[in-house]
Amino acid sequence: MDLFAGLFVSDFETSRSWYERLFGREPAFLASETEAVWELAEHRWLYIKQDPEHAGHGEQTIFYDDLDAMVAAAADRGLEPARHEDYPGGVRKVVFRDPDGNEIGLGAGIG
DSSP: OOEEEEEEESOHHHHHHHHHHHHTSOOSEEEETTEEEEEEETTEEEEEEEOGGGTTOOEEEEEOSOHHHHHHHHHHTTOOOSEEEEOGGGOEEEEEEOTTOOEEEEEEOOO
């Protein structure tokens, strides 16, 4: 299975820089002058695409084996979470908001 999940942003360069800080690396490739794609795991991709009319209404959650390390690395790159959430069964989610307000949740505890 392949997954391409996308978020609309209003300013491509500003958002690209923010996502580079969140993921700690440049995009895997640029699909166009206003679309960047990161490979999060094999066959699993997240992209941003400039479309100001639709920017800021997206929500994605990405689960990591080591959530604490991912959040600490993001903090080292200047990004702080908007909130922390705890769910039954030990599931945790840390929410970041990109410059447009799109919600990027980093989670752990499934499986």
